[in-house]
Amino acid sequence: MTMMKRDLCFRILARHVKEEIVVATYSSAHDWNAINDRPLNHFSFGAMGLASSHGLGLALGLPHRRIIVLDGDGSLLMNLGSLVTIAAAAPKNLIHFVCQNGSYEANGGHPLPNPEVDFAGIARSAGIRACHTYSDLSAFEAEIGGLLQAEGPIFAVLRIEQGPPYKPDYANLHGPARRAALRAALAAAR
Amino acid sequence: MNITIDATTAERQLTGSSILSAIKAARIEYVLSVPDIVTSHGLLFPIADDPALRLIRVCKEDECLGIAAGLSYGDKRALILIQHTGMLYAMNAIRAVAIEHQQPICMMVGLLEKEPGVAPRESKRHGIRFIEPILDVMGIAHHLIDSEDDIGKIGPAVEGCYKQSRPVVLLIGRRPS
Numbered sequence: 542m543t544m545m546k547r548d549l550c551f552r553i554l555a556r557h558v559k560e561e562i563v564v565a566t567y568s569s570a571h572d573w574n575a576i577n578d579r580p581l582n583h584f585s586f587g588a589m590g591l592a593s594s595h596g597l598g599l600a601l602g603l604p605h606r607r608i609i610v611l612d613g614d615g616s617l618l619m620n621l622g623s624l625v626t627i628a629a630a631a632p633k634n635l636i637h638f639v640c641q642n643g644s645y646e647a648n649g650g651h652p653l654p655n656p657e658v659d660f661a662g663i664a665r666s667a668g669i670r671a672c673h674t675y676s677d678l679s680a681f682e683a684e685i686g687g688l689l690q691a692e693g694p695i696f697a698v699l700r701i702e703q704g705p706p707y708k709p710d711y712a713n714l715h716g717p718a719r720r721a722a723l724r725a726a727l728a729a730a731r
Numbered sequence: 732m733n734i735t736i737d738a739t740t741a742e743r744q745l746t747g748s749s750i751l752s753a754i755k756a757a758r759i760e761y762v763l764s765v766p767d768i769v770t771s772h773g774l775l776f777p778i779a780d781d782p783a784l785r786l787i788r789v790c791k792e793d794e795c796l797g798i799a800a801g802l803s804y805g806d807k808r809a810l811i812l813i814q815h816t817g818m819l820y821a822m823n824a825i826r827a828v829a830i831e832h833q834q835p836i837c838m839m840v841g842l843l844e845k846e847p848g849v850a851p852r853e854s855k856r857h858g859i860r861f862i863e864p865i866l867d868v869m870g871i872a873h874h875l876i877d878s879e880d881d882i883g884k885i886g887p888a889v890e891g892c893y894k895q896s897r898p899v900v901l902l903i904g905r906r907p908s
Contacts, residue, residue, distance in 0.1 A: 562804075583801075583804075585797070586827070587823075587826070587827025587828070587831055587832070588793060588796065588797075588823050588824040588826075588827040588828060590793070591793065591794070591796065591797035591824060591827075591828070592797075593797070594789075594793075594794040594795075594796070594797025594798050594801070595797040595798075595800060595801045596797075596801065597794075597797070597798050597801060598797055598798035598799060598800060598801020598802045598803075598804075598809075599801035599802075599804055599805070600801070601761070601787075601798070601801070601802055601805070601807070602801055602802040602803065602804050602805025602806070602807045603804060603805040604805075620791070620793070620794065622789070622790025622791050622794065623789075623790070623794050623797075625790050626787065626788070626789045626790055626794055626798075629787075629788065630787055715831065715832075716831075716832075717831070717832055717833040720832055720833070720834065723804065724804060727804055727805075
């Protein structure tokens with residue numbers, strides 16, 4: 542199976558993102574912030590796995606705004622139950638991407654217990670009807686516009702290579718200031 | 732030594748309807764819950780039947796932290812209704828989201844098998860005895876709801892949580908009728 546590079550996927554995604562809130566975690570958060578640093582980003586750090594839950598809360602709290610979650614495979618494995626919760630709550634404005642590289646990239650690149658786990662299959666079994674898997678960048682580029690307009694909840698796996706080492710920016714992304722910036726941006730938009 | 736609650740207080744049986752009225756008066760719109768046998772019949776079933784509240788049933792307690800924080804960005808207030816065992820499970824999420832990220836997180840926590848009339852710190856069950864000291868170490872405000880006389884604590888606790896964007900825990904000390 543061919544693999545994509547996460548940063549190239551995110552650069553394509555960034556061309557489509559306008560007023561959406563993007564919830565990103567760990568390696569995805571660092572890549573996304575490097576590509577598209579904006580107040581409407583929400584970074585999920587400190588408790589691995591909660592990105593999908595943050596996304597669900599934002600989707601329910603802000604039903605007229607689309608919420609995009611950029612999750613990791615190691616992270617989602619820590620909160621698989623959230624797929625069941627999301628399916629039951631069924632927010633139409635939530636799209637959940639999972640970057641699958643089969644490793645705990647932020648923790649040294651160690652492999653997942655099963656790097657080839659079928660996340661789309663799990664999400665479908667959890668009750669999410671719109672599930673996709675992308676491993677080809679041109680296919681992802683061709684479909685991302687429509688995907689972002691479709692009714693949610695949507696779940697999409699991005700099969701990616703392990704990224705290069707990066708310098709963590711936890712001081713910036715983890716603290717309360719970024720959350721305050723998101724609140725201020727939302728207040729200004731009201 | 733056991734600290735016993737005053738007999739006249741203990742006679743005022745805690746009721747789910749009073750708790751329900753208090754949380755609705757505090758502008759709670761969402762209840763996020765893993766079922767807890769302490770609050771199951773007296774509170775969670777009535778919440779599930781109340782059209783003024785939206786109940787989100789979650790699979791694990793730490794999900795609630797992310798969902799409640801997310802809802803707050805839309806000015807939606809949430810009550811996390813769980814058991815103390817689940818709160819212990821979710822401690823890392825509480826640390827990250829409620830304390831370090833300074834998000835408004837309001838938890839109502841059933842104290843499973845706490846002895847009636849006994850203060851939590853004096854319980855013979857070590858799981859109960861640990862709860863208040865742990866919350867103290869984490870700097871999380873907490874209030875014991877053990878009788879109808881405690882219902883008045885709920886509104887100000889929720890209000891403080893959301894106005895100051897900090898966590899609060901309401902400990903349910905006995906099964907509400």
